[in-house]
Amino acid sequence: MLHNFPHPIPADFLISLDQTPLVVGFARYDSDRGGAQEDDRTSGNRDKVTEIRQYASTNNVPLKILFLNDGPGLTLGSMWDDYANLENYGEGDVMVCTLKMLDTRFKPWLES
Numbered sequence: 001m002l003h004n005f006p007h008p009i010p011a012d013f014l015i016s017l018d019q020t021p022l023v024v025g026f027a028r029y030d031s032d033r034g035g036a037q038e039d040d041r042t043s044g045n046r047d048k049v050t051e052i053r054q055y056a057s058t059n060n061v062p063l064k065i066l067f068l069n070d071g072p073g074l075t076l077g078s079m080w081d082d083y084a085n086l087e088n089y090g091e092g093d094v095m096v097c098t099l100k101m102l103d104t105r106f107k108p109w110l111e112s
Helices: 035-059 077-089 099-111
Strands: 013-017 020-029 064-070 094-097
Touching: 020 035, 035 064, 035 077, 064 077, 064 099, 077 094, 094 099
Parallel strands: 020 064, 064 094
Antiparallel strands: 013 020
């Protein structure tokens, strides 16, 4: 997926332009179970952000990370807060959104 990427991180999609990777995407459907599922998912996502951003910096690639999530689990305030914290941690390189938010959030973020 990414040339010489040293970590085995399965992604759901990659958006590229002229062979330059722009966005690594992870699509998830979150049920309303929360609990351990919530904590495991968001801490694992933080690790992904760290490793992908390190790769992008080392290889001088303008790579961003998109977590496309949907499902009733996102209505849990704590789960949405955890995902929103990923955006802060990613310092502009990370976006979390639902399918309904794609039209209004994705394009401006990608172009920034």
